[in-house]
C-alpha cells in the first residue's frame with residue numbers, strides 16, 4: 001500500500017511533455033470529469049445521510065434505555081406492599097435490566113418545579129415511581145401489563161417512547177445502507193474509469209505503437225494515461241465534493257423539531273470527511289487505469 | 302551488434318523465415334532485398350526486438366533477446382534507430398516534437414536539445430517544416446523526418462525499411478547520401494529495399510554487403526549486383 005502511495009505521489013512530479021504524447025480527447029475528458037463530479041456529489045450525500053442516521057440511532061437508543069416508568073397509585077396503606085410486588089414482578093420479567101423505586105427525595109425533586117420546595121410528600125397521596133432500565137431487546141410491554149394487572153392492581157406502566165424502537169432499528173439500517181452506497185459509488189467510479197481508460201487505450205493503439213517503436217517503456221506509456229485519468233477524476237471529484245458540501249451547508253437547519261431532515265448537516269469535525277472524497281476517487285482512478293493500461297500493453301508485442 | 306544464429310520466425314499463420322544466420326559487425330553497411338512479402342520487414346522487426354524469434358538464438362548488443370524482459374527491450378531499442386516502412390508519427394504533434402520524441406520518452410529531453418534538434422533538422426532539410434504536423438508533409442519529407450527521429454539519440458545501429466519508398470530518384474539519392482554519411486561516422490547501417498538502382502548507386506560509394514531473403518531464408522547475394 002505504501003509503495004502504491006509513493007508511486008501515486010510520483011505521478012504529479014513527471015514533466016508535462018510526457019502528457020502531450022497522448023492526444024487530447026475533449027469529449028471523453030468532459031464525460032470523465034462530469035461522472036467523477038456526480039459520483040463525489042452522491043458520496044457526500046450518502047456520507048451525510050449515514051452520519052445523520054448514526055447520530056439519530058445513538059440518541060434515540062440512549063433515550064429508549066431509560067424509557068419506561070411504572071407508577072403505583074394505591075391507597076396509602078398498600079403502597080409499600082404493591083411497590084414490593086411490582087419490583088418482584090419486574091425482576092422476573094425478561095428484558096428488564098434493572099428496576100428501582102425512586103426515593104422520597106428524588107420524587108420531591110421531580111415535583112419541586114410544580115409545587116415548590118417544602119412539599120410534605122409524606123402526607124400526600126403521591127404515587128410511587130419505579131424507573132425501569134431495559135436490556136437491548138426490551139421487554140414485552142403487553143405481557144408485563146397483563147401480569148401487573150393481576151398482581152399489582154395499582155400499577156400503571158408508562159412506556160411513552162417505546163414507539164421509537166423500530167425507528168432506531170431503521171436508523172441503524174439507514175446508516176449501514178449509506179456506507180454500502182458509498183462503497184458502491186466507489187466501485188462504480190472504478191468501473192467507469194476502467195471503461196474510459198480502455199476506450200482511450202484502444203483509440204490510441206497507433207500512438208502506443210509509435211511510442212514503443214521509439215523506446216518508451218510500458219511504465220512510461222501507462223503513466224501518460226494513468227496521470228490523465230487520475231487528474232481528471234480528482235478534478236471532477238473535487239468539484240462534486242464542493243457542490244455537495246455547499247448543498248448540505250445550505251440545507252435549512254433548525255433545532256430538534258425537524259429531527260432527521262434538518263439534522264443532515266455534518267457536525268464539527270465531520271465536515272472534514274468529505275475532503276477525503278477527491279483523493280480517494282483519484283486513488284481508485286489511479287489503480288483502475290494502471291490495471292487497464294498494463295493489461296492492454298502486455299497484449300501488444 | 303546483431304547476431305543471428307539459425308533464427309526462425311513464424312506468424313500464427315505458418316512458418317515464414319528459417320535458418321537465418323548473420324553477424325552484423327559494427328560500422329558495416331548492408332542492404333536487404335527480396336521480393337515483396339518475402340519477410341524483409343519481419344526480419345527488421347526481429348532485429349529491433351519488436352518480434353521475438355520462434356527458433357534459434359538472437360543476440361542484440363551481446364544480450365540474448367530470450368532473456369530480455371519488456372523494459373529491457375524498450376531500453377535496447379533506444380540504441381537502434383528505426384526508419385519504419387510507413388513512417389509512423391504522432392499526428393497531433395508538430396514534426397519537431399515527433400523528431401524529439403525518443404528524447405522525450407527516454408527522459409533525456411533538456412533545454413539544450415534545441416540546438417541539436419535544429420542542426421539535425423537542417424541536415425535532413427526540414428528546418429522550415431518544424432511546426433508542421435506530420436499529415437501535412439510530403440512523402441519525401443516524412444521519410445526524412447523518420448530518419449531524423451531515428452538519429453536523435455545517436456544510435457549505434459540504423460535500420461531503415463524502404464527509406465526511399467515514396468520518393469523520386471533525386472530524393473532517394475539524397476537520403477542515401479545521408480545514410481552513407483552516417484556510416485562514415487561509424488554507424489552500422491541496414492537498409493531494406495527492392496530498389497536495385499539504389500543499391501548499385503550505393504555500391505559505387507561505399508563497400509556494402511547485399512543480403513537477400515528468398516525461399517524463407519537469408520542468403521548473401523551474388524555478384525549479379
Ligand SMILES: Nc1ncnc2c1ncn2[C@@H]1O[C@H](COP(=O)(O)OP(=O)(O)OP(=O)(O)O)[C@@H](O)[C@H]1O
Pocket residue numbers: 312313314317335336337338339340341342343344386495
Ligand atoms: N502480423 C502478421 N501476421 C501474420 N502474417 C504477417 C504479419 N505481418 C506480415 N505477415 C506476412 O508475412 C509475410 C512477410 O511480410 P513482410 O512485411 O515481412 O514482407 P516484406 O518483405 O517486408 O514485404 P514488402 O516488400 O512488401 O514490404 C507476408 O506474407 C505478410 O503477409
Ligand SMILES: [Mg+2]
Pocket residue numbers: 341342343386462
Ligand atoms: Mg516490408
